[in-house]
Amino acid sequence: MGQGKIRRPLGPLKKFLCRACGRIIEVPYGVPKPMTCPYCGAPGFMIHRLNAGGRGGPPWAKG
Numbered sequence: 001m002g003q004g005k006i007r008r009p010l011g012p013l014k015k016f017l018c019r020a021c022g023r024i025i026e027v028p029y030g031v032p033k034p035m036t037c038p039y040c041g042a043p044g045f046m047i048h049r050l051n052a053g054g055r056g057g058p059p060w061a062k063g
């Protein structure tokens with residue numbers, strides 16, 4: 001038990017890419033993936049998750 005700080009700031013946003021319009025959709029943590037693109041209204045299957053956090057891209061975060 002060497003690492004003590006697991007707490008994370010409320011800074012980073014989850015990022016999704018809409019393949020329909022190509023825009024980046026940013027969603028705060030705790031908010032689920034948008035059902036539709038807020039820009040073009042594309043359905044959820046067109047929206048793909050980008051690397052969360054943006055720092056390093058932890059392998060356990062993909063999916």
Ligand SMILES: [Zn+2]
Nearest residue numbers: 018021037040
């Ligand atoms: Zn879109």
